[in-house]
Amino acid sequence: MSRGSLSCLIFLITICLVGKTSAVLSTIFYNETCPKALRTIRSAVEAAVSKEPRMGASLLRLHFHDCFVQGCDASVLLDDTDSFTGEKNSFPNANSLRGFEVIDDIKKQLESMCPGVVSCADILTVAARDSVFALGGQRWDLQLGRRDSTTASLDASNSDLPAPFLDLSGLISAYGKKGFNATEMVTLSGAHTIGLSRCIFYRDRIYNETNIDPSFAASMQVNCSFDGGDTDNNASPFDSTTQFKFDNAFYQNLLNQKGLVHSDQQLYVNGSGTTDSQVTSYSKNAGRFLEDFANAMVKMSLLSPLTGSDGQIRKNCRVVNS
Numbered sequence: 120m121s122r123g124s125l126s127c128l129i130f131l132i133t134i135c136l137v138g139k140t141s142a143v144l145s146t147i148f149y150n151e152t153c154p155k156a157l158r159t160i161r162s163a164v165e166a167a168v169s170k171e172p173r174m175g176a177s178l179l180r181l182h183f184h185d186c187f188v189q190g191c192d193a194s195v196l197l198d199d200t201d202s203f204t205g206e207k208n209s210f211p212n213a214n215s216l217r218g219f220e221v222i223d224d225i226k227k228q229l230e231s232m233c234p235g236v237v238s239c240a241d242i243l244t245v246a247a248r249d250s251v252f253a254l255g256g257q258r259w260d261l262q263l264g265r266r267d268s269t270t271a272s273l274d275a276s277n278s279d280l281p282a283p284f285l286d287l288s289g290l291i292s293a294y295g296k297k298g299f300n301a302t303e304m305v306t307l308s309g310a311h312t313i314g315l316s317r318c319i320f321y322r323d324r325i326y327n328e329t330n331i332d333p334s335f336a337a338s339m340q341v342n343c344s345f346d347g348g349d350t351d352n353n354a355s356p357f358d359s360t361t362q363f364k365f366d367n368a369f370y371q372n373l374l375n376q377k378g379l380v381h382s383d384q385q386l387y388v389n390g391s392g393t394t395d396s397q398v399t400s401y402s403k404n405a406g407r408f409l410e411d412f413a414n415a416m417v418k419m420s421l422l423s424p425l426t427g428s429d430g431q432i433r434k435n436c437r438v439v440n441s
């Protein structure tokens with residue numbers, strides 16, 4: 120084959136691949152088929168967040184836990200049954216994920232408005248975006264048209280979601296598997312500027328680590344006892360300064376050695392770590408963080424979507440259509 124025809128072939132293959140992943144999703148996907156879909160989701164998210172501000176954090180995390188496991192296909196929403204094993208009982212998800220009722224409520228409204236049209240996967244991605252905005256973050260445009268899976272993976276949920284006990288190298292490799300580099304990993308971690316963590320995930324850090332502000336550690340120890348299994352589920356805000364505001368305080372806290380979980384403080388060690396300068400930069404420039412976060416979320420929302428005639432539009436986000 121001549122060099123000319125080889126590059127021509129490569130060009131065509133590229134067109135096919137790019138077309139396959141992006142051309143089917145579109146920002147106006149529901150304009151004709153369910154014109155009020157986005158407004159409906161936004162109102163429901165705003166109502167849920169004003170009723171309970173933490174819900175914004177919970178909805179953001181649902182989308183992350185969806186996308187990192189089989190892609191953004193709403194697999195995380197499927198309930199376990201006698202004959203189906205979902206992801207809700209994985210180590211990172213069990214007794215931890217929340218917000219399912221808000222998604223159910225949105226789905227119910229959309230099904231009565233335009234039955235069988237709006238996917239649960241799209242509801243998750245829009246709800247995450249609107250949650251960040253409702254708590255003061257930046258809004259971003261989303262490509263829509265994802266479809267819902269008929270499968271879930273408990274194994275992938277246990278293996279592909281990063282654990283809070285990871286060191287920097289483990290975090291970089293967990294995100295690397297999903298196509299994100301270290302810079303993007305640091306950016307996405309800024310989601311912990313909102314929401315809560317349970318004691319079980321930070322007990323080691325507040326009792327045994329040295330790169331932690333002593334008064335911060337002491338204040339976190341009050342609700343999380345050294346040996347107390349009965350305090351495992353007590354939760355404290357990741358961001359001890361502005362837990363309901365989507366801002367850059369997460370990074371300022373890291374500079375002050377006030378990261379709550381081990382993995383978060385790994386992003387800033389003592390000024391000489393490989394990601395320290397990015398943390399410093401975000402701590403001084405909220406706008407840069409919010410902009411990078413928006414871009415990284417768009418990228419995350421495009422992890423292996425089901426499109427075209429793949430998957431289905433679930434009627435009920437918790438079960439595969441019969």
Ligand code: HEM
Pocket residue numbers: 173175176177178179180183214215216217281282283284290307308310311313314315316317318320354380382
């Ligand atoms: C960097 C790796 C990450 C680790 C190790 C991690 C770990 C955790 C842990 C342990 C919790 C607390 C769970 C519980 O107490 O039951 C949590 C909560 C949370 N995570 Fe992450 N996470 C990571 C990345 C992310 C990303 C990328 C996002 C979103 C883009 C995110 C959003 C959240 C939110 C918003 C909460 C609070 C949820 C709530 O209050 O309901 N996390 N995360």
Ligand SMILES: *[C@@H]1O[C@H](CO)[C@@H](O)[C@H](O)[C@H]1NC(C)=O
Pocket residue numbers: 147150154
């Ligand atoms: C699609 O709908 C949105 C929201 O209603 C509107 O802002 C936008 O102009 C519409 N775009 C097209 C091409 O119809």
Ligand SMILES: *[C@@H]1O[C@H](CO)[C@@H](O)[C@H](O)[C@H]1NC(C)=O
Pocket residue numbers: 300301302303
């Ligand atoms: C990570 O990827 C982004 C583009 O998404 C790029 O701007 C950045 O320089 C990359 N960082 C590293 C460490 O490669």
Ligand SMILES: *[C@@H]1O[C@H](CO)[C@@H](O)[C@H](O)[C@H]1NC(C)=O
Pocket residue numbers: 322323324326327345346
């Ligand atoms: C702290 O570290 C010691 C020694 O490794 C260990 O025995 C203990 O269980 C740890 N305690 C907590 C709360 O992490």
Ligand SMILES: *[C@@H]1O[C@H](CO)[C@@H](O)[C@H](O)[C@H]1NC(C)=O
Pocket residue numbers: 338339341342354355356
């Ligand atoms: C500890 O628990 C009390 C009572 O639930 C709560 O008011 C307080 O905010 C908690 N402190 C932290 C740091 O989470």
Ligand SMILES: *[C@@H]1O[C@H](CO)[C@@H](O)[C@H](O)[C@H]1NC(C)=O
Pocket residue numbers: 388389391
């Ligand atoms: C900073 O941390 C690195 C890695 O933990 C360590 O090798 C280095 O000695 C530390 N430097 C200072 C000044 O504490």
